Amino acid sequence: MTKPARRAHRRVDAEANDRALLRAAHDVLAEDGAHASVAAIAARAGVGIGTLYRRYRTKSELFQHLCAVSLDQWLAAAEDGLAHDDPWEGLAHYVTTGVALGSGSLGPIAGMIEITEEMADKNTRSDAAAALLVERAHAAGVLRSDVTVIDLHLLLEQLGRSPLLEQLGRQGRPDLVEAARNSRARITAIALDGLRAPAPRPLPGAPPGYELFSERWEPPPPGT
Amino acid sequence: MTKPARRAHRRVDAEANDRALLRAAHDVLAEDGAHASVAAIAARAGVGIGTLYRRYRTKSELFQHLCAVSLDQWLAAAEDGLAHDDPWEGLAHYVTTGVALGSGSLGPIAGMIEITEEMADKNTRSDAAAALLVERAHAAGVLRSDVTVIDLHLLLEQLGRSPLLEQLGRQGRPDLVEAARNSRARITAIALDGLRAPAPRPLPGAPPGYELFSERWEPPPPGT
DNA sequence: CCCTTGCGGAGCGATTCGCTCCGCTATAGC
DNA sequence: GCTATAGCGGAGCGAATCGCTCCGCAAGGG
Incomplete structure (x- = not known):
């Protein structure tokens, strides 16, 4: 395209609308789970259904984009953690930031969307960064062994x-949301203290295997 | 009725079926959230829909019974904890048992069922027992202050x-369920270690208020 | 042997879903 | 101020799914 810019009528609102849509999708997904409907998402974002469907061709496409953004945030959180000089501070930053992302709400859409190569790549890099964070903390003796x-x-x-x-x-x-966030921050702090070395007593059972991660995003078998 | 007992054709199976129904309701509720359907519950329990509806007159009634059973289990866990001589062991028992109950899955039915007086009473007693557990652990200096x-x-x-x-x-x-349970036990152990006194650093923010508990089981406002 | 009793699941009306499509509003160019 | 038009909201479509009823059938008791 040689045309430098196709002016939209409300270009300013468009970007805000897009962010509102993603946030609304995240929130409705958290509240309604797999039951989340496009109508609810559009209403929460304060836009019409038509507006949503001009931006995303299908419901899955919206969720896919939401996942991609979340992966970006996780990767950034891990890299920010590695940027800290102190190994423990870096790990703590990763944990607190990751928890605050609240991406556990995306669980219900596992198996509903197609994982692009780009997303898989981001996931791999994110995992590698997290592994580095853990290794560094272990080496410094600040993370329970x-x-x-x-x-x-x-x-x-x-x-x-x-x-x-x-x-x-x-x-x-919404008046209680702030208190709820604070409560979760306290719980996260408790967990972080439990992660700190030295461990008062060893963890029960065997360390979890990698099989709990592979195949997690594939569609469920047809018989359900 | 003066008749002492009306013999059923399969009285032995009936009790097992009832347990299977409750377990199935719990599991399907965990997997499908508020979207959980009676058909899925009956199928999971291995019984027909008619069997379910002869035992419970409505879907809400099944969920209500499920809640009542869960409250019983929580109360038992708290009282078992108090029965321990060691304050820390008692608290740890309460935490590990409560987590294993997995009653967080009942969240989606909040506001869908009517809370009977009996359930409210059990809840009150359970809360009181938990408060006692915490007080005792604080007094013994084993729980972070x-x-x-x-x-x-x-x-x-x-x-x-x-x-x-x-x-x-x-x-x-189902082949990975055991590993997943073990993983959750490890995470619970981490959290327990984070609860143990002395605390390496104070928890962030203000202690959460009781308002996060009141009104939690009332139906949502009509505008949604 | 028949009769009673509990069981399974097809099917009902009502609801909700993802998605399309069209009338309308708000702006850009003149 | 006027017209053309790009972007918007939401009514409404067919399809799918919901909670629940009801009836034909299998399994023991007398």
Whole structure:
């Protein structure tokens, strides 16, 4: 295209609308789970259904984009953590930032969208950065020795969704959201203290295997 | 009725069927959230829809019974914890047992069922027992001093639902369930170590208020 | 042997879904 | 101020799914 710019009528609003749509999709997904409907997402974003469908050709495409953005945020959180000089501070930044992302809400769309090569690549790089963070912390002796990077992943997945926040949203109580966020920050701090070396007693059972991660994003078998 | 007992044709199966129904309701609720359908529950329990509807007059009634059973289990867990002589062991028992109950899956039915007086009473007694557990642990100096009973409640709510287990169930991978349970036990152990006194650093923000608990089980406002 | 009793699941009306399509509003160029 | 038009909102479509009813059938008791 040689045309430098095709002026839109409301170019200023468009970008804000897009962010609102993604945020709305995330929130509705958290509150309604797999039951989330496009109508609810559009309403939450304050736009019409038509506006949503001009931006994304299908519901899956919206969710796919949402996933891609989330992967970007995770990668950034891990790289920011590595940028810290102190190994523990870097790990703590990764944990607190990742929890605050709240991407556990994206769980219900596993198997509903196609994973592009670009997304898989971002995921790989993100995992590698997280592994580096854990290795560095282990080497510095600040992370309890019996915790693996997979333990950390599953911990983040566990803390990445907030039943309290989801229910408050479902009941329309934005006045309590701030208190709920603070509560989750306290819980995250408790978990971080539990991760700190030295460990008072060893973790139970065997370290979790990698098989808990592979095949996690493939569609479920037809018989359901 | 003066008749002492009306013999059923399959009285032995009936009790097993009832347990299977409750377990199935719990599992399907965990996997499908509010979207859970009676057909899916009956299929999971291995019974017909008619069988389910002869036992419970409506879907809400089934969920209500499920909640009542869960409340019983929580109360038992708290009282078992108090039965321990060691304050820390008692608290740890309460936490690990409560997490394993997995009652976080019941979240989606908040506001869908009527809370009977009996259920409210059980809830009150359960809360009182949990408060006693926390007080005792504080008095013994084994629980970090800046954590409140509400922190503990919210922590249990956070750990009481397992995204990993839910997704595995959705994908029909029972072979990985044991590993997933073990992983959650490890995460619970990490959290317990984070709860142990002395605390390496104080928890962020103000202690959560009781308002995060009141009104939590009332139906959402009509405008949604 | 028949009769009672609990069981499974097809099917009902109602609801909700993803998505299309069209009338309307708000702006750009003149 | 006027017209042309790009972007917007939401009514409404067919399809799918929901909670629930009801009836034909299998499984023991007398």
